[in-house]
Amino acid sequence: MIRCSHCNAQQMNGTIFCSECGATLITEAPRRETTNALSRTIDGIPTVVEDGPHTVVPAPPTIAKASGICLVVINSGRRITLESGEELLVGRKDNQRGIYPDVDLGLDGGYDAGVSRRHAIISPSRKGYMLEDLGSSNGTFINSTRLAPQTPTLIAHGDELKFGTLILRFEIA
């Protein structure tokens, strides 16, 4: 069996598009598993995202390639392309309180996923991009490690970012 890197469903060897989510399975060599027994043990691990240089959601060819960074919301496949070079607030829009984040996760089920209105900031630095939690209620995670509040931490291309329980992948274009 092979495993869909997009939705984690088990698929028969030779499958070209995942029968569950429709993602392509042949942009890379499939992760082959040797026995059924082995794949059962893997089932128990709740990893949702495979890190790696491959693209899970191929970018539509018509979207202009901005020289910036990109956040991919894993569960909807939405790509949020961002200008580089300034601080970017991640959170949920709130008209009453006048909070208009650069990355509004309210559209992606952010409220249910526990995304705070002012959740975190992505900022450029000399070394690369930093992610800083703004004391959010439900936490910010890089590759499943929780960040201490107000502590900018370096993030790299392909990192899995989690805001509350909402998972995004960070990409540098």
Next chain:
Amino acid sequence: MAPGIQLRSTLSRSVLPDVTEEQLIYVLLEVSAQGVPTTMPKLPLNLCLVIDRSSSMRGERLQQVKEAANRIVDLLSEDDCLSLVTFNDRAEVVIASQRVRNKVDLKRMIGGVEAAGGTEMATGMALALQEIQRALVGRGVSRILLLTDGRTYGDEGRCVEIVRRAQSRGVGLTALGIGNEWNEDLLETMSARENSRTQYITSASEIAQIFTDEVKRMHSVFAQDMQLRAEMRPGARLRSLDRVRPFIATVPVTEEKDLVWATNLGDWPGSDPQAFLLEVVVPSLAVGDHPLLRLTLRYSLPGMNLLNQEGNVVLRIGVRQAASVGYDVDVTVKHWLERLVAYRLQAGAWQDVAAGRIEDASRRLQMAGTRLFEVGDVDLAHTVQDEATRLLRSGQTSAEGRKRIKYGTRGLMGGETQEREA
């Protein structure tokens, strides 16, 4: 060369690794006419037009429909039978089934149709079945051509039942919807049988073209009673069978006996190539070359008086040591599969919407958009992604977007090019 149908098959991979588990392989089956004269004798056509004349059809739509009906009269000859049924709250036989002799008279009767009232489709369909049966002939093509722009209320079940009765008697249905108000689920259900199809007409000006194209297609039916059988090697099985050309439609298959699957493909209008995609589960096999399945097509060529013809093709696969086998897949097979996957994703999305799973639905539509971008159908991909965004924001879809997506992913939009070669 003797006239007949040629079968050609392409495998997604012709060489498989020797793994100890089942593997999936995709088979593209293309069937094309061989040695067929370019001018085929026309088959007699038994046609019944069923026209929605509810008040919403008033104006340009009904005018275009009458125009189109007149053009059909011009296309038919004395060998053909025509009837015309209209319906609003009631149904009425405008032209009783008759040979097309006095075209002036027929056109005068068409000219008298006026729009008024509501939409009750089932009574119209019942009258249509009654009329078309008056002229049922052994040789030839019988067809009901339905055009509607509205929703019928409360008699959907009867509509389907009447159509099934017609289909079981060899009467096919072409169901055409115009505008945004009609019930695409109903038209799709009604035409979900061999010999039937549905199409979406976006503007009234297309009506005449689509009507005449359909009549030409019916006139030029090249093969009839097509039946496909797939005989598998032990351990293998057929997971799915879909038509992918000229339009996408799932083909229901029945397991006739162990390792044998069979299906009825109906008539073949025109003689443009058709294509089917099969998903075949291959059991674990030893290194070597193996026959995988045999596909047999039985058919009749009524225009040439060739009945009960047969063509077949045997598919073989090679199994090699896993380390020496790459992951390359045939690009043509992948292209058609990708279109099919887009169609399946949107179909799944509407089921999600119906069940209230809005986020799942939006996700599926997003992925359908990605698949459509990959096959180069950029306009449709944008429509799908807009609808996905709309769904996520408002929890709702637009009637028009939904129809465009449903019909567009199947390659069934009026006025647009349907064929795209890989």
